[in-house]
Amino acid sequence: MNTLRLLKTSTFQLAAVYMGLFAVSALVMLAFVYWSTIGYMSSQTDSTIEAEIKGLADTYRRGGLQSLTGLVNERMRNDPDRTMLYLFATPDYKPLGGNLPAWPEAIPAGEGWVNFPFTDNGTESTARGRIFGVSGNLRLLVAMDIADLQATESLLMTAYLWGMALALVLALLGGALMSASVTRRIEVINQTSREIMSGRLHQRMPLKGTHDEFDQLASNLNDMLEQIDVLVESVRHVADGVAHDLRTPLTRLRSKLERLSIGPGLDASARQELDRCIDEADGLLQTFSALLRIARIEAGRHEASLVEVDLLELAADACELYQASAEDQGVTLSYDGSPVTLNGDRDLLFQALINLIDNALKYAGTGEVKLKVGKDKRSIFLSVTDQGPGLSEEDRQRVTGRFFRGADSAKISGSGLGLSLVQAVAGMHGARLELENANPGLRITMRFPADEAVG
Amino acid sequence: MQPVAGFSQPAKAAEFPILGYHPLMRILVIEDDATVADYIVSGLRESGHTVDHADDGREGLMMATTEEYDAIVADRMLPGVDGLTIVRTLRASENHTPILVLSALGEVDDRVKGLKAGADDYLAKPFAFSELLARLDALLRRGSHETVQVTRLQVMDLELDLLSRQVLRSGQAIDLQPREFRLLEYLMRHAGQVVTRTMLLEAVWDYHFDPQTNVIDVHISRLRSKIDKGFEQTLLHTVRGAGYRLGEHT
Numbered sequence: 001m002n003t004l005r006l007l008k009t010s011t012f013q014l015a016a017v018y019m020g021l022f023a024v025s026a027l028v029m030l031a032f033v034y035w036s037t038i039g040y041m042s043s044q045t046d047s048t049i050e051a052e053i054k055g056l057a058d059t060y061r062r063g064g065l066q067s068l069t070g071l072v073n074e075r076m077r078n079d080p081d082r083t084m085l086y087l088f089a090t091p092d093y094k095p096l097g098g099n100l101p102a103w104p105e106a107i108p109a110g111e112g113w114v115n116f117p118f119t120d121n122g123t124e125s126t127a128r129g130r131i132f133g134v135s136g137n138l139r140l141l142v143a144m145d146i147a148d149l150q151a152t153e154s155l156l157m158t159a160y161l162w163g164m165a166l167a168l169v170l171a172l173l174g175g176a177l178m179s180a181s182v183t184r185r186i187e188v189i190n191q192t193s194r195e196i197m198s199g200r201l202h203q204r205m206p207l208k209g210t211h212d213e214f215d216q217l218a219s220n221l222n223d224m225l226e227q228i229d230v231l232v233e234s235v236r237h238v239a240d241g242v243a244h245d246l247r248t249p250l251t252r253l254r255s256k257l258e259r260l261s262i263g264p265g266l267d268a269s270a271r272q273e274l275d276r277c278i279d280e281a282d283g284l285l286q287t288f289s290a291l292l293r294i295a296r297i298e299a300g301r302h303e304a305s306l307v308e309v310d311l312l313e314l315a316a317d318a319c320e321l322y323q324a325s326a327e328d329q330g331v332t333l334s335y336d337g338s339p340v341t342l343n344g345d346r347d348l349l350f351q352a353l354i355n356l357i358d359n360a361l362k363y364a365g366t367g368e369v370k371l372k373v374g375k376d377k378r379s380i381f382l383s384v385t386d387q388g389p390g391l392s393e394e395d396r397q398r399v400t401g402r403f404f405r406g407a408d409s410a411k412i413s414g415s416g417l418g419l420s421l422v423q424a425v426a427g428m429h430g431a432r433l434e435l436e437n438a439n440p441g442l443r444i445t446m447r448f449p450a451d452e453a454v455g
Numbered sequence: 456m457q458p459v460a461g462f463s464q465p466a467k468a469a470e471f472p473i474l475g476y477h478p479l480m481r482i483l484v485i486e487d488d489a490t491v492a493d494y495i496v497s498g499l500r501e502s503g504h505t506v507d508h509a510d511d512g513r514e515g516l517m518m519a520t521t522e523e524y525d526a527i528v529a530d531r532m533l534p535g536v537d538g539l540t541i542v543r544t545l546r547a548s549e550n551h552t553p554i555l556v557l558s559a560l561g562e563v564d565d566r567v568k569g570l571k572a573g574a575d576d577y578l579a580k581p582f583a584f585s586e587l588l589a590r591l592d593a594l595l596r597r598g599s600h601e602t603v604q605v606t607r608l609q610v611m612d613l614e615l616d617l618l619s620r621q622v623l624r625s626g627q628a629i630d631l632q633p634r635e636f637r638l639l640e641y642l643m644r645h646a647g648q649v650v651t652r653t654m655l656l657e658a659v660w661d662y663h664f665d666p667q668t669n670v671i672d673v674h675i676s677r678l679r680s681k682i683d684k685g686f687e688q689t690l691l692h693t694v695r696g697a698g699y700r701l702g703e704h705t
Binding site for chain 2: 250261286290321322325346348350354362
């Protein structure tokens, strides 16, 4: 099964919709986790700074600037890793003391929260802090290095992005696998249906034994097929039975007529009448035989004797057989093509070809009947073309049905089974029967699959 | 009757005129269906043959091995021992009595199986009695001259040379197409007998099929115009309801 077809299946489309929904909800969930983690971590930093500032402010209120600087100095001493950053500055931001070398640029005047870049032992880092005014327009910046926070933030972001991508890929894979497995099971049912439609009526849907919906569907279809089979079989039995049971008494009738006709004591006109009766009986017998034969072939009960058949040789023999009849009718019968062989039932193929030629001669009137044998990329073909009136589109559809007789065919003898038999023979050989307008006339082509191997 | 090349059987006009000429024979009919058996047995008796009838395979096989028959007609489906087994058993015991197998199945594949088993001919039911008679007749005659290698056939003043592929009528050369030659050869080999259209199709065209129209008749009439035109005595006759016969007019 190719990818494009998989994309078109309804199971895949359903899977795609679920995949979309899944992706959106995963995105929402991850975004929520991300924002709450980052938010919690930032608020931790902020409250640490707030607490520190509160402590410093208390000290300042109690002991004035002196104790504040003392405390800050003490803090800095105890914190060689610079977890907390402090900077005193004049109103014009000249640093007075602290563990930051300079007042960070791009920090607005006044009080409030700021984020600023700074260099920590040679590495670029970011800090977050708060500025507040101390007496005499001095300013104190209390800040914390938030590089870790930012690293965590970007780590989380990366992890979430990868997670999303992975989830999408998994969803895509899962969807494809799911739809492929569903499609495969449906395809099995489709495949079997096609086989059944092509005549293997005894074929059944395979069951997995899991009793799931597909098994139930398959088993229901099987029950249905069973019923169809029974019906078809009974119709066939009736048809075969009628044809067979009528054939025997009809043969006896024919023989009696035959004996009467050659027996003594009949005048010429009675004899003639009897001969006509015999002809009628022969016609009926031939129709019954043809019906039975078609039924046998279509039911696959004809044990085909497959041999390598040269279609060109077949065409040559058929032409030779019909040449005299065609000439009597004023029709030019010819064949051409190249020798092509296929595995088939020689007698049945010959019969089919004879029926086609017979039809062409019957309906084409005068002109030419041409046989062509050949092979192209996809098939081996055998066609019979006449220059007769052809068939209407509608008739072309119906012509292979049993007992179909063309319009104005009342004067033409025949049972209307000729093309049904051709159709049955074609079907048995896996060939298609194509009817087309030959402008003028009709072309009937039997198209066999090129890698002919009759099953 | 004029001497016919290759045929040394004493011939006598039959009571059943469509048969043309054929010798009176002893025939065994092995058939379990009473109606069909009656149909065959009475028909053959009317034609002047002596007929024995067995209605199951075992009895039939016993009769076939203990008695001498000129020909056997055996149904393929029989209770006890089936028709093909009878054929095989007889052939295995060096019994070469001509056997015609009858079958209700009657498709080409059955025919092939029947002939492979060693039967001499095969006829699908239902059949016209004239077809059975014509085929039996051909079998009976064949049995009598099978060993003779014929290179020249003659029927009255019509001569056919199989080696030079020349045909002469009253010494005049007749030009025939290859298929017409084979058709005439077959008719001459069965001179005096009725040959049916099916027999001609099988023997001359080597295909087993139902001709939809009178294609054979057209070929016969062409052949007739070549060999009979301009001669007082016609040789190629149409036998109503059965087929054709080459030989003296009856």
